[in-house]
Amino acid sequence: MAKHRIYTTSFASVYPLYVAKAEKKGRTKAEVDRVITWLTGYGQKELEAQLEKQTDFESFFAEAPKINPSRALIKGVICDVRVEDIKEPTMREIRYLDKLIDELARGKTMDKILRRE
Template sequence: MKNDDRIPAMKFSKVYPLYVEKAERKNRTRAEVDRVICWLTGYSAADLQRQIDTESDFRTFFAEAPALHPNRSLIRGTICGVRVEEIEDPLVRNVRYLDKLIDELAKGKAVEKVMR
C-alpha cells in the first residue's frame, strides 16, 4: 500500500474541495458533504471550517476530531480496490471511511443511510 504512506500528510483542505466537487457533480450539496463529515468526526460546522482554514493534514484532522462516530466500523465495501474494513492502519482506515461515505453520497444514497 504505497499510496497509504502519503495519506497522513495529505492536507485535508486540499482534498475537501474534491469531495465537494464529486458530490456536486451528482447533484448533491456541500451542506450534505459537511453533514456527513461532521457525523463521522464529531466536528461542528465551525470546527470543520477551522480545520479547512488552518490547512490541517489528515493526521491532525482525525487526531483533533472531537468524537469519531462509533458506527464508523459499520462502513463496508471497497475504495481504491481495497476493502475498508481490512485496512490495518487506523488513520488510513478513517480516511478511507470518509472516502467511502462521500462515494455513497455521490452515488445517490440518502444522507440518512450514509450516516449509519
C-alpha cells in the same frame, strides 16, 4: 516504513474535491459537511477552522472531537481495498470518509449513509 503521503496532505486541499464529486452528482456542500461532521464529531465552525488551518489528514483525524462509533458499520471497497480490512487506524478513517463521499455521490439517502437503518 514511511508514512503514506496522504497523512501529510492538507485536508483543505482534498475537501474541494469531495465537494466537487458530490455536486457533480447533484448533491450539496452541506451534505458533504454533514457526512464529515457525522464521522468526526467536528461542528461546522470547527470543520471550517480545520480547513482554514490547512490541517493535514493525520492531525485532522487525531484531533477529531468524537469519532462516530457507528463508522464500524461502513463496509465495502474503496480504491480496490475493503475498508473493514484496513489495519492502520488513520488510513481506515480516511477510507471511511472516502467511502461515505462515494455513497453520497452515488445517490444513497442520508439515512443510509449515516447508518441510521
